Amino acid sequence: MGNTFGHLFRVTTFGESHGPSVGVVVDGCPPRLPLGETDIQRQLDRRRPGQSRIVTQRREADAVRILSGVYAGVTLGTPIAMLVENADQRGRDYGDLHEKFRPSHADYTYQVKYGVRAVEGGGRASARETVGRVAAGSVAMQVLADLGIEIVGWVAQVGGIAADVDPSTVAADAVESNIVRCPAPAAFPTMLAAIEAARKDGDSLGGVVGAVARGVPPGLGEPVFDRLDADLAKGMLSIPAAKGFEIGSGFRGITMRGSEHNDVFYTDDDGRVRTRTNRSGGVQGDISNGENVVVRVAFKPTATIMRQQETIDSAGNATVLEPRGRHDPCVLPRAVPIVEAMMALVLCDHLLRHRGQCGEMPGR
């Protein structure tokens, strides 16, 4: 019981990796918003396996179908259900796993929690579950776009290779210009080479996805537990393979002193309250302050590798897991649209929550 996210803009995902389908229900979407399958498909295609040579080669078209909540091209205000049928329903490549727990996967934990699991492909713990999130996120992005809010995510680090990216100016086009989704021309080729080397070794790499939301009005976030940053942290850590989150200066700000770290307020030429620096990452004391919301998410190296690994079987006996099937040497490029989706879901929910308690946005 934890497959629903959000308080007013509320998404519920369903579906196992190798079951009949994966999908999502979005409840609470504002009415009269133009929405079609094309809008959603565009984001799904960025998450899709097989989109480039550096991601997993599983064959899935991931064609989305809207089942409800849209009428004559606009949202009705009622639940929007979206479905993607799984082409690859039964896993031929996973026979071995019935008996063996894959290291750093969810096989053991699902088995011990539920006493049963969808063995093929990891079931619900598969990254395939994120199809629903990306579909829902693309609905949220329509709401945000309407308010002038734009979200851009990018690959900020692969293994030890970090990219220098300015959240204020990074463009979605630049991110999409290469298959790594790293908008820094200096870093991209090195990252690509590292990913290809890892794949050749049957190994995998982790990294960092950065993301920014620009145009967020001040006032979003619900003290004291549903802070904007706390809900972003939850959303991001709920992505498979995520192990860390930071907002603004994050772990890197702790070596500064307060006098260096504090963001000084000023009034800009348009009379807007601004801060000269943005170490806060757009959130101060639980609530957005009108600056860019900037986050970073750490992803561990993919647990699936094409190497022999020691493990145990479900009877507890020591055994060896042979490499099989397909693998994603680095999830980072495909994680970008997922991080963007979670950011959109959190912001959209908080927009509606703020409006519920306090009325329309101050900036509007």
Next chain:
Amino acid sequence: MGNTFGHLFRVTTFGESHGPSVGVVVDGCPPRLPLGETDIQRQLDRRRPGQSRIVTQRREADAVRILSGVYAGVTLGTPIAMLVENADQRGRDYGDLHEKFRPSHADYTYQVKYGVRAVEGGGRASARETVGRVAAGSVAMQVLADLGIEIVGWVAQVGGIAADVDPSTVAADAVESNIVRCPAPAAFPTMLAAIEAARKDGDSLGGVVGAVARGVPPGLGEPVFDRLDADLAKGMLSIPAAKGFEIGSGFRGITMRGSEHNDVFYTDDDGRVRTRTNRSGGVQGDISNGENVVVRVAFKPTATIMRQQETIDSAGNATVLEPRGRHDPCVLPRAVPIVEAMMALVLCDHLLRHRGQCGEMPGR
């Protein structure tokens, strides 16, 4: 509307820093649990201002009173309300702030969100709000202790000074043995000197709090959004001044390859499933795996400093904020019991949630 945390074990905090009182209501606590004010006071005293020379000297006894939910020394299963009256109700030292927004504080964001704010002491955004969390956390710890689960937090880093602490063995006594709450004898004196230097300069330091939960049964965590790690991330980022969260290898694991990072399973001499390393930090695929749950939380340097700072007033005019009142040169020592409390709240909620859907714990 965001002052409630948890789904089955549910806490709601209330109270402004300089209002009449701060407190909390805990709903969903299991019945027949021994509970008294002494249990709670012990934790509150670790959070209390004025407890040592390196924390803020505000004078508050923070004496807790149980208002409901306990009868003849045990919990009734009904809401447990706990109250701490504020000794320091009206802030003499804050007159200036009526007009000026303190940098990197919540003054501006609360004002823009609500159109009104409790000016003195930051109201709800004050660390004083965490009194309720610590009180509630101490109730959760009673539930956890009953199941053999122990939580220990410690100061892992102050500014640039990191401590080497082993989560498997760190003892609560060692943490309490010094006023920094750093159990590493090598690091503690340097940290203390750094904090005292910062205070002398009217400046402040950030750092990292580490925490471990030992004895957590496998099976806790609700895929896919209410993952154990996602809820921990939310809980930690909801603490004032927190800017980052990681579980297990976190941001530091991203430079490893999958073959190094994966935790190898084995069966121990007692027949328990274990992993040889714990880069997962006790959570795999959303769910606890029976290893220690290990997290780290980054705290920015305290925003309140005893220095002149440029800022604007509520009319948007540039002005200078003069230093006034008392300040906490480093919140880390007092953040330790707060991090522990949030960890206890998350684990306790997930214990009850798991039991609701799946029945008693596998390990019991």
Next chain:
Amino acid sequence: MGNTFGHLFRVTTFGESHGPSVGVVVDGCPPRLPLGETDIQRQLDRRRPGQSRIVTQRREADAVRILSGVYAGVTLGTPIAMLVENADQRGRDYGDLHEKFRPSHADYTYQVKYGVRAVEGGGRASARETVGRVAAGSVAMQVLADLGIEIVGWVAQVGGIAADVDPSTVAADAVESNIVRCPAPAAFPTMLAAIEAARKDGDSLGGVVGAVARGVPPGLGEPVFDRLDADLAKGMLSIPAAKGFEIGSGFRGITMRGSEHNDVFYTDDDGRVRTRTNRSGGVQGDISNGENVVVRVAFKPTATIMRQQETIDSAGNATVLEPRGRHDPCVLPRAVPIVEAMMALVLCDHLLRHRGQCGEMPGR
């Protein structure tokens, strides 16, 4: 945003009457429960239009498909999505309604709330939405059956004709023995004649559905707001056309004095605590007491009638609505499985909630 019901056993329905499909996601179902499409189809067939000559003749097979959450014939503990495609996707018979608000329907209120509506067939406000509830309810019934809890609903009154039915003994077979779903042989023919007369007149009838849950353990219900009776009331009033709810003596008990109305406790031969009467309807002070849970739900006469009616169009002009399409002269027979489903959902949710906070059932 109100399409989710339940706190731990949680269902979310979606779908418009004449859109592509209707369906439901059930989150929080206990794992390892045997479940197949046949179990669900049996209940859906009792709700289906066209099942007898006294219900609406809309042609829908209502064939359910399980999209997720079931593996090798058992539940996984993950979300169970169920889908029914609409055969009758575009309403030929409703052209007129684009302009006219049907009296006592949801046309006007949906239009004013959302500024848009699925015109054909009432969209979400159609009784067709209850397909998802009945599917979810049949999952809940599997959980309950496992614990020895049985639910039976029946038609207790049609227009002015009341049936004399004993909740302690009424059998599901007797309910299904006739198309009115009234198990009282004396009342059934009169009810049938009244329904047929109303249909001939192009008119409609209301009535009462009664329902009982037998075998409910004492202890279910969460004071003080999520009382068992309060959640039953909410569940029942959320059914289209429901206008009233009572538990136990309800509105009929108010003319008794306390000395007559109180249920006297005694200990039965098996040592179980019982009450000699059951005016409480199985719930005392928020919580089940182990007696039969007995409720009654009032349904208004169907708003769709085959008669000319005065109304206004969407421009506010007076007009006349001509009779068209098909109608259900009395919803009561088809409401029986819906009332049973809502009862099952409430009880199942409360079983899990009780177990979460308090551990296994006292009676087990």
Next chain:
Amino acid sequence: MGNTFGHLFRVTTFGESHGPSVGVVVDGCPPRLPLGETDIQRQLDRRRPGQSRIVTQRREADAVRILSGVYAGVTLGTPIAMLVENADQRGRDYGDLHEKFRPSHADYTYQVKYGVRAVEGGGRASARETVGRVAAGSVAMQVLADLGIEIVGWVAQVGGIAADVDPSTVAADAVESNIVRCPAPAAFPTMLAAIEAARKDGDSLGGVVGAVARGVPPGLGEPVFDRLDADLAKGMLSIPAAKGFEIGSGFRGITMRGSEHNDVFYTDDDGRVRTRTNRSGGVQGDISNGENVVVRVAFKPTATIMRQQETIDSAGNATVLEPRGRHDPCVLPRAVPIVEAMMALVLCDHLLRHRGQCGEMPGR
């Protein structure tokens, strides 16, 4: 775990009848609303014991104290905690009950659910818990009053004596003009005589409270589960001693045919959409239609009577309960402000929910 009510305007009550205090936390209240203790005290005084000769003579001043969320006379948008200390902390009159279960009370069900209970005065199941609801309801009423929404409740029936009251015109003053709170001059004296006769006999009476909300804009209610009528039903059935709920024609409408029952739309002289009759009770298809919202709540005769009653003790042995203490021969007069409070809480929550998803009210 069920002591919180509402989704955006959210109240959590706490406190046992004979514990230190009772109270409530209101989270999500709009900011900048004028609020003081006097506003709340006025409603509490209408609920207070000892206010007239026909209600229980327990001595409680019920003086409320606002602990948080209000600053300089206005709401902050933060949680509003309100506390009433119990004067009558330890029950001298209840010694006998330690051993005996009172018929039709919550003694047995609380004991079996939690394995422990606050013996004196019924703990949480006491009507004393409703102090928190009335305090919270008075905050909600301030929000509603600001929007021109007025709530009036009244005693509509005592035992077999029904009053003829027109919901469109009934005035709060008329309700308060007598101690029964029945605004029908013809019915009041008979009701009063009946209550006094019951008290003399040591017996008790049930009845019906009616309530109306006037000025409710069309558009409130969240399909399909959080319908306005469903949430009203839940709110009302959560009041101690409530056994039934109806909206509009309720149980009394079921003998009409559809052609009589349907509410005909017309446009009034101000261009507003209206219905000629209001059998819907202001809610059509889940959502308010702008007509008066009219409900009725059935209350059983008070379970506490001043007569010997057969029962069992906690060991299961048959015994006799001797009359003791004080009793309320008819709860109806004191139930009026509680019904009003629950109606206000539901409407206020739905106003904020509607605004969150759909923006400002259509009528504004």
